[in-house]
Amino acid sequence: MTRYQICMADLDRVRYPELLKEIEFELAKTRLLYRYFQRVGENTGATNLFPGLRNMVGTGQTIAMGGAALTFAAMDQAYNLIKSNQGRPNAIMSNSRAQRTFANLYFGAGAGEPPMIADTWFDPIRGQVTAGITSFKGTPWYINDLIDDLPSSQGIIYFMVLGDDEGPGHERGIVGLVPTDLASTWFVKREANGVIGTQTITVPDPGNPITVQLPTLPTQDTWVSWPTGIAMGSQGSLSILSGFALVANLPVT
Numbered sequence: 727m728t729r730y731q732i733c734m735a736d737l738d739r740v741r742y743p744e745l746l747k748e749i750e751f752e753l754a755k756t757r758l759l760y761r762y763f764q765r766v767g768e769n770t771g772a773t774n775l776f777p778g779l780r781n782m783v784g785t786g787q788t789i790a791m792g793g794a795a796l797t798f799a800a801m802d803q804a805y806n807l808i809k810s811n812q813g814r815p816n817a818i819m820s821n822s823r824a825q826r827t828f829a830n831l832y833f834g835a836g837a838g839e840p841p842m843i844a845d846t847w848f849d850p851i852r853g854q855v856t857a858g859i860t861s862f863k864g865t866p867w868y869i870n871d872l873i874d875d876l877p878s879s880q881g882i883i884y885f886m887v888l889g890d891d892e893g894p895g896h897e898r899g900i901v902g903l904v905p906t907d908l909a910s911t912w913f914v915k916r917e918a919n920g921v922i923g924t925q926t927i928t929v930p931d932p933g934n935p936i937t938v939q940l941p942t943l944p945t946q947d948t949w950v951s952w953p954t955g956i957a958m959g960s961q962g963s964l965s966i967l968s969g970f971a972l973v974a975n976l977p978v979t
Contacts, residue, residue, distance in 0.1 A: 731947050825867060902956055
């Protein structure tokens with residue numbers, strides 16, 4: 727859930743107040759989306775809360791490298807821990823620094839850029855585009871820079887099967903969840919009138935002045951919530967490679 731306030735005096739000054747409210751609503755939805763992808767990479771410590779992938783991963787599905795250098799052999803082993811989708815993850819996710827560490831394996835071997843695979847996404851300037859993105863063994867590698875590095879400049883990479891056929895077999899992957907009646911809207915908006923802060927004034931009264939506190943500015947308070955979760959239908963649909971040494975972040979100006 728997130729919240730924003732608009733001063734009613736501002737609503738009076740703005741020529742088209744509904745547009746101001748719509749902009750704030752879009753920003754609130756963006757904040758919730760960012761929080762979702764941040765939470766996915768967090769170790770929340772409890773699966774009864776919104777679980778991170780590290781809380782959901784099954785026993786025997788994580789390789790901890792203990793600060794060692796990333797290797798192709800380690801990547802391949804983590805990749806092959808996936809059992810769903812006939813042993814092929816359809817997505818790899820990390821932050822950009824972990825992906826640069828992977829790319830450095832190719833540069834160090836004199837092999838140039840890592841392999842690319844065509845993918846489609848929304849570009850804010852050009853609209854929907856199809857272009858090459860980094861891949862490993864034909865699986866696209868997606869960047870989520872809301873995933874933090876591990877302590878001591880160590881990295882983490884997630885290998886996943888995204889999607890769920892809802893059947894009885896082993897093709898049940900990782901999916902996001904929303905209530906059925908919110909499947910097309912996702913977000914819930916609730917509005918109420920409120921105030922921002924208080925002001926202290928003294929009411930003159932001969933021989934006995936009194937001090938009172940009054941609200942300063944009336945506001946329109948809005949709470950935006952996103953009832954959502956994440957589920958994993960098969961423990962063979964997620965593996966993790968963690969604890970490898972990351973490439974250095976050079977100073978920038």
